[in-house]
Amino acid sequence: MPPTESKATAQQPDEHADLLAEIEASLGEGKLPLQTFNDETVHQLELDRLFGREWIFVGHESEIPEEGDYARRYIAGDPFIFVRDINGDVQVLFDSCRHRGAKLCRAEQGNTSHFRCPYHGWTYKNTGDLVGVPQKEVAFKNLDQSEHGLHSAPRVDSYAGLVFASLSDSGESLEEHLGEFTWYLDIQFKLPDGGMEVIGEPHRWVVETNWKTGADNFAGDSYHTGFAHHSIKQLGLGGDDTVGIAGAGETKDRHVHCDGHTTSTRMVEGEEVFMTYPDEIVDLFNPDNVTPDQYEAAKEALSFTGSVFPNLAFLNFGDITDDPNKDVTGFLGVRKWRPLGPNKTEIWSWAFAPKRASEETKERIYKVYMSNFGPSGNFEQDDVSIWNGITDVADSTFARHHEVDLNYQMGTEEMSEVAYDEEWPGPGTVYAINLEEVGMQKFHDQWFDHLSTPRDGETMSRDCGGGCGSAKADGCGSTRTDDCGSAHADDHDPATGSEPAGGGE
Amino acid sequence: MAANTDRDSELDRFLLKQRVERFLYEEASLLDRREQTEWLALLDEDIEYKAPLRVTREHVNDSFSRSAYYFDEDYGSLEARIQRFESEYAWSERPPSRTRRFVTNVRATERDDGAVDAESYLLLYYGQGDDSSYTFLAGRREDVLRPNGETFTIAKRHVFLDHAVPEIDKISVFL
Numbered sequence: 001m002p003p004t005e006s007k008a009t010a011q012q013p014d015e016h017a018d019l020l021a022e023i024e025a026s027l028g029e030g031k032l033p034l035q036t037f038n039d040e041t042v043h044q045l046e047l048d049r050l051f052g053r054e055w056i057f058v059g060h061e062s063e064i065p066e067e068g069d070y071a072r073r074y075i076a077g078d079p080f081i082f083v084r085d086i087n088g089d090v091q092v093l094f095d096s097c098r099h100r101g102a103k104l105c106r107a108e109q110g111n112t113s114h115f116r117c118p119y120h121g122w123t124y125k126n127t128g129d130l131v132g133v134p135q136k137e138v139a140f141k142n143l144d145q146s147e148h149g150l151h152s153a154p155r156v157d158s159y160a161g162l163v164f165a166s167l168s169d170s171g172e173s174l175e176e177h178l179g180e181f182t183w184y185l186d187i188q189f190k191l192p193d194g195g196m197e198v199i200g201e202p203h204r205w206v207v208e209t210n211w212k213t214g215a216d217n218f219a220g221d222s223y224h225t226g227f228a229h230h231s232i233k234q235l236g237l238g239g240d241d242t243v244g245i246a247g248a249g250e251t252k253d254r255h256v257h258c259d260g261h262t263t264s265t266r267m268v269e270g271e272e273v274f275m276t277y278p279d280e281i282v283d284l285f286n287p288d289n290v291t292p293d294q295y296e297a298a299k300e301a302l303s304f305t306g307s308v309f310p311n312l313a314f315l316n317f318g319d320i321t322d323d324p325n326k327d328v329t330g331f332l333g334v335r336k337w338r339p340l341g342p343n344k345t346e347i348w349s350w351a352f353a354p355k356r357a358s359e360e361t362k363e364r365i366y367k368v369y370m371s372n373f374g375p376s377g378n379f380e381q382d383d384v385s386i387w388n389g390i391t392d393v394a395d396s397t398f399a400r401h402h403e404v405d406l407n408y409q410m411g412t413e414e415m416s417e418v419a420y421d422e423e424w425p426g427p428g429t430v431y432a433i434n435l436e437e438v439g440m441q442k443f444h445d446q447w448f449d450h451l452s453t454p455r456d457g458e459t460m461s462r463d464c465g466g467g468c469g470s471a472k473a474d475g476c477g478s479t480r481t482d483d484c485g486s487a488h489a490d491d492h493d494p495a496t497g498s499e500p501a502g503g504g505e
Numbered sequence: 506m507a508a509n510t511d512r513d514s515e516l517d518r519f520l521l522k523q524r525v526e527r528f529l530y531e532e533a534s535l536l537d538r539r540e541q542t543e544w545l546a547l548l549d550e551d552i553e554y555k556a557p558l559r560v561t562r563e564h565v566n567d568s569f570s571r572s573a574y575y576f577d578e579d580y581g582s583l584e585a586r587i588q589r590f591e592s593e594y595a596w597s598e599r600p601p602s603r604t605r606r607f608v609t610n611v612r613a614t615e616r617d618d619g620a621v622d623a624e625s626y627l628l629l630y631y632g633q634g635d636d637s638s639y640t641f642l643a644g645r646r647e648d649v650l651r652p653n654g655e656t657f658t659i660a661k662r663h664v665f666l667d668h669a670v671p672e673i674d675k676i677s678v679f680l
């Protein structure tokens with residue numbers, strides 16, 4: 001069940017109309033108000049209207065391989081138990097006893113056949129079914145136990161082992177949400193025989209950053225790499241093409257916007273690169289697991305970085321090491337930005353390796369991942385230090401009073417040299433350059449669509465004559481480029497009122 | 506006679522603890538003064554430097570991952586981290602952080618091979634920049650020290666942080 005329902009309807013203008021109108025005006029210019037990166041109202045709207053209905057990553061099936069394995073997971077502030085039940089099915093159960101609400105899960109992870117409430121002892125199977133009520137015959141003789149199982153997240157689905165849940169019972173399916181972007185996910189998660197698995201437990205740490213800054217960064221911020229991470233290049237920890245200045249290297253660089261998600265990739269044409277994974281791993285990469293085009297893309301790729309709307313991101317990074325005197329490798333990192341407040345995010349970061357890799361190789365991949373990402377990572381340390389500054393200034397009186405906007409105009413026709421790659425075999429709008437921020441604009445547009453749509457599914461009333469007369473130009477304006485070259489651009493327009501409650505691709 | 510033997514071994518233990526403490530204090534001081542290259546010289550080339558993730562389990566009070574770490578370093582990767590901090594582009598330590606390492610609860614035992622098992626508690630104050638915020642990291646360390654004249658070198662350090670989820674922007678300091 002959705003935790004809350006907004007009272008707003010089409011007849012009652014949204015109480016946040018002013019703020020939303022200001023945001024919308026900025027979006028139309030390829031900008032975003034700085035204050036949205038540290039604002040309590042925005043945060044509450046995000047909890048309610050974005051995290052309250054969108055598909056949110058919960059975990060990977062390999063984290064709970066055996067029956068009874070469970071791990072505590074969260075959707076924004078809400079605690080869930082991610083568990084493989086006695087039937088082998090993956091469940092995402094709301095961690096709250098049906099009697100008086102106590103939390104059942106006391107550990108970060110473990111294995112159990114039952115969850116027993118510490119308060120009065122109601123006991124649930126790991127399927128969520130209520131199987132024990134102390135003194136039932138006396139105290140609760142007419143309680144229908146079948147009606148009092150643990151709540152499940154309203155919708156749970158998975159793709160390539162990645163489990164997602166939605167707090168809304170309606171809206172587009174996960175399949176629709178991921179759309180054709182699965183073409184790119186397949187390259188990261190389906191290539192090796194035996195599949196991918198998580199190594200160890202995810203890194204979790206709490207940073208004083210707004211979650212959208214991380215999301216922005218992974219939605220195509222190739223521009224920052226050569227500068228913010230210049231120390232990596234200086235030290236020889238990452239190759240020129242991995243951490244060099246965007247647009248200046250030898251690699252063939254692309255940015256892709258596809259069905260609301262983005263990826264950026266660097267490739268060496270005609271070469272067999274495979275993210276510089278060791279031969280042992282490359283031998284596991286089987287062309288039969290993907291299409292020939294996907295296999296070719298993986299083969300030439302030095303790196304893939306990407307973002308799945310709203311708060312999942314990945315990087316499959318090559319030519320990188322923990323020590324300039326050791327061999328480079330690739331690694332796959334997956335991360336989630338969990339909002340804890342307008343200025344607080346818990347970052348979750350998982351390392352992946354092919355399941356069939358040797359222990360030694362998994363250790364090596366983990367070590368290189370950890371040296372570069374996670375709280376002590378040589379890359380990540382520098383990112384977060386910079387991101388915090390954005391969060392600080394976003395809370396300033398000056399930013400609010402003067403409507404300070406952030407600029408995301410790189411890659412628009414007016415601003416940049418834009419080149420598209422018409423030859424690329426994969427789906428999406430493909431830029432033949434990694435200097436563009438339109439992917440971030442796409443992210444903001446979807447984010448805005450959610451925020452401006454109350455949870456009951458009614459679109460707020462807005463003066464938007466002609467269907468698209470407002471300042472927001474997406475789909476009919478000048479600064480935007482259509483996503484995926486297809487019908488999706490129109491779907492972004494909240495003014496049409498056609499978006500379902502759980503929609504928002 | 507028996508009393509004297511007890512006293513001698515007690516004195517030996519005391520002197521060992523004294524020497525270990527002196528070493529750990531000196532080491533902490535080097536790091537707090539950001540003399541990281543000098544700190545590196547205290548490490549053996551076969552150093553194993555690890556800080557595993559704490560994992561909260563239902564029935565066990567002290568449980569740590571066997572495969573996930575904040576640090577899993579050898580000499581080469583530590584040297585790379587130290588060199589990186591010298592770069593003007595190492596934004597995580599620009600400006601350099603202010604740290605204060607409080608090392609306490611030291612216990613030391615001599616091993617048969619002459620090396621010393623040293624356990625200590627660490628409380629690390631971490632502040633940076635010109636604002637009032639700061640944070641602490643707390644943990645327990647298990648070291649293996651190799652005698653080196655009157656002092657030691659570090660052959661192994663395992664750091665067990667107390668935090669389930671550290672509330673710190675980044676771990677850009679050595680523990």
Ligand code: FES
Nearest residue numbers: 097099100117120
């Ligand atoms: S709250 Fe769980 S048994 Fe009462």
Ligand SMILES: [Fe+2]
Nearest residue numbers: 228229379383
């Ligand atoms: Fe970065």
